Amino acid sequence: MEKARHNGKAIEVVGLTREYITRSFFGGVSRVTKALDGIDFDVATGELFGLIGPNGAGKTTTVKILTTLLTPTGGEAKILGLDVNKDLYEIRRRIGIVFGGERGLYNRVSALDNLRYFSDLYGVDPAVAKTRIPQLLEAVGLADRAQERVEKYSRGMKQRLHIAKALVHDPELLVLDEPTIGLDPGGARDIRNMIREMQKQGKTILLTTHYMFEAEELCQRVAVISKGKIVALDTPSELKRLVRDISVIELRTYGVTSDYVESLKRLPNVLRVVSELDSEVQTIRIQSPLGADLLPLVTSALPSDAKIIDRTIKEPTLEDAYLRLVEE
Amino acid sequence: MGALSELAPGKKVEGYMAFRGQVLKACMILTAKLFFADPQWIIPSIIAPFIFTLVAFFLFGGQASTGSFLLYLVLGSGLMGMWGTTIYGSSNSIGFDRWNGTMESTLAAPIPLSWIALGRVLFNTFEGVINALFILVIGLAWFQVGFGVLNPGLFFLASVSTFLSLSAFGLLMCTIILLSRKGGFITNSMEIPVYIATGTMFPVSILPLVVLPFAFLLAPTWGIEAIRLSALPGYTGLATNYWLDLGILAIETLAYLGLAFFLFKRVEAYAKRNGTLEEY
Numbered sequence: 001m002e003k004a005r006h007n008g009k010a011i012e013v014v015g016l017t018r019e020y021i022t023r024s025f026f027g028g029v030s031r032v033t034k035a036l037d038g039i040d041f042d043v044a045t046g047e048l049f050g051l052i053g054p055n056g057a058g059k060t061t062t063v064k065i066l067t068t069l070l071t072p073t074g075g076e077a078k079i080l081g082l083d084v085n086k087d088l089y090e091i092r093r094r095i096g097i098v099f100g101g102e103r104g105l106y107n108r109v110s111a112l113d114n115l116r117y118f119s120d121l122y123g124v125d126p127a128v129a130k131t132r133i134p135q136l137l138e139a140v141g142l143a144d145r146a147q148e149r150v151e152k153y154s155r156g157m158k159q160r161l162h163i164a165k166a167l168v169h170d171p172e173l174l175v176l177d178e179p180t181i182g183l184d185p186g187g188a189r190d191i192r193n194m195i196r197e198m199q200k201q202g203k204t205i206l207l208t209t210h211y212m213f214e215a216e217e218l219c220q221r222v223a224v225i226s227k228g229k230i231v232a233l234d235t236p237s238e239l240k241r242l243v244r245d246i247s248v249i250e251l252r253t254y255g256v257t258s259d260y261v262e263s264l265k266r267l268p269n270v271l272r273v274v275s276e277l278d279s280e281v282q283t284i285r286i287q288s289p290l291g292a293d294l295l296p297l298v299t300s301a302l303p304s305d306a307k308i309i310d311r312t313i314k315e316p317t318l319e320d321a322y323l324r325l326v327e328e
Numbered sequence: 329m330g331a332l333s334e335l336a337p338g339k340k341v342e343g344y345m346a347f348r349g350q351v352l353k354a355c356m357i358l359t360a361k362l363f364f365a366d367p368q369w370i371i372p373s374i375i376a377p378f379i380f381t382l383v384a385f386f387l388f389g390g391q392a393s394t395g396s397f398l399l400y401l402v403l404g405s406g407l408m409g410m411w412g413t414t415i416y417g418s419s420n421s422i423g424f425d426r427w428n429g430t431m432e433s434t435l436a437a438p439i440p441l442s443w444i445a446l447g448r449v450l451f452n453t454f455e456g457v458i459n460a461l462f463i464l465v466i467g468l469a470w471f472q473v474g475f476g477v478l479n480p481g482l483f484f485l486a487s488v489s490t491f492l493s494l495s496a497f498g499l500l501m502c503t504i505i506l507l508s509r510k511g512g513f514i515t516n517s518m519e520i521p522v523y524i525a526t527g528t529m530f531p532v533s534i535l536p537l538v539v540l541p542f543a544f545l546l547a548p549t550w551g552i553e554a555i556r557l558s559a560l561p562g563y564t565g566l567a568t569n570y571w572l573d574l575g576i577l578a579i580e581t582l583a584y585l586g587l588a589f590f591l592f593k594r595v596e597a598y599a600k601r602n603g604t605l606e607e608y
Contacts, residue, residue: 067436093340122340
């Protein structure tokens with residue numbers, strides 16, 4: 001088939017809508033849930049584009065529609081100039097998908113068997129596959145363990161195999177659905193390096209992620225999706241300008257209670273408090289226009305048996321902008 | 329790690345049937361590897377046939393030393409095995425992807441799901457052939473029973489045709505599994521009625537008249553008849569002839585395939601609309 005023209009746009013989405021209808025026992029409509037509410041965006045050829053949003057915001061629905069696994073109920077979506085409703089097999093031939101987590105691989109057979117199977121399923125010429133599969137295994141650092149069953153692999157190794165699987169048919173566009181979820185820092189860094197390298201090869205990449213620093217580090221543009229709508233779409237630096245009026249106090253604490261975190265929220269000029277517990281150390285990020293001037297109030301409210309290990313005043317990150325956007 | 333930039337350039341296999349042939353082969357190989365990866369394959373394929381042969385041998389006593397006994401045993405158990413594994417396989421060929429978490433990857437492939445399912449069902453039906461061959465080996469080697477076939481060429485043709493008709497029937501049942509997560513219950517409940525109606529262990533001609541229309545709609549019924557006509561001297565059965573049996577078998581098999589491919593298309597479209605196919 002002649003390749004469709006796509007005017008430099010690898011993905012074009014216009015007014016995309018998806019409703020899920022729950023039917024009652026007697027067949028009547030009991031509930032309509034709007035997972036996507038008329039979203040618009042496009043991704044340029046060769047761009048690394050991020051789609052971020054909380055759980056249930058519509059990221060997975062968008063990915064499923066763009067990868068032809070789900071039919072939209074309204075609007076239009078084109079991949080490489082092809083319609084997701086009409087040209088699904090041609091689209092599938094030209095895109096690669098990386099699913100995050102454990103799903104998507106045959107664990108009882110080897111990495112080599114998985115890649116051979118998917119290369120056949122995508123119609124790769126066997127002579128090409130014979131050369132490309134060992135190259136891919138080498139590229140993702142699995143060549144030494146290619147004959148081992150996937151069930152013996154670590155999470156990071158499985159994810160690298162996912163990348164190889166997505167590249168086995170040399171796609172023009174890659175959809176990466178939370179590719180670093182659940183990985184240790186080293187494993188996640190390896191995947192991020194691979195994503196950068198794939199973009200250098202000229203691949204267009206759509207990345208969904210929960211990790212804001214990942215989107216900030218990798219993506220040229222980011223769309224923030226919340227409750228089925230795109231609430232912002234810009235470069236990470238432009239999105240951060242949304243919160244340029246604030247500073248962030250970051251506290252690394254030990255032994256603080258939820259009451260203390262709640263009391264911080266009630267302090268004057270505090271816009272938002274986010275708390276994250278990592279083993280015994282709790283990191284608290286306080287957004288406020290007061291910056292360092294707020295520190296005396298923050299420390300005075302600290303319970304006597306708790307301890308602040310470290311405190312820093314930081315520039316707002318994409319995460320701060322994101323939180324403001326999704327909570328508005 | 330190596331560089332992703334050094335990958336061999338992309339080239340796709342040309343031709344409609346060449347691509348589908350490649351997919352069928354890949355699905356059969358993967359299904360075989362997954363089957364043998366589980367050590368329990370020995371139970372249905374070796375231990376169960378051995379016990380079955382043992383019981384049949386002692387049941388038939390003196391008759392068991394004749395060639396036609398072994399043929400009946402091999403045919404009966406082989407066809408039961410093929411049907412059993414077809415039923416099991418059609419439940420599992422796509423159902424497996426649901427619980428293994430590979431449904432999205434399978435669905436995202438640039439080929440209709442029916443071709444992927446067909447490749448898997450073909451291997452699952454072939455498992456029954458392994459079963460029949462093992463019974464033959466036990467009969468020949470252990471019990472030293474003779475084995476003779478009236479016309480080996482026609483016997484081979486009828487066996488391959490029956491194998492294909494069972495696979496087509498299995499593919500048809502795959503659509504039931506796709507429609508409902510409880511589809512496995514429906515297909516499994518069909519195992520014994522189909523054993524009886526197709527005349528696996530005894531001729532269809534002895535069945536009550538009321539069952540015959542159902543039996544005639546099952547392509548394997550004609551396959552089994554053709555196999556017996558080509559193998560057993562003096563066999564009359566339904567009093568048809570070999571080529572008529574094979575002709576009806578071919579028509580019904582093609583009808584199953586046509587219906588299965590049509591239903592797959594409808595089910596896939598339905599599941600895409602409702603977003604239900606990958607749900608376990």
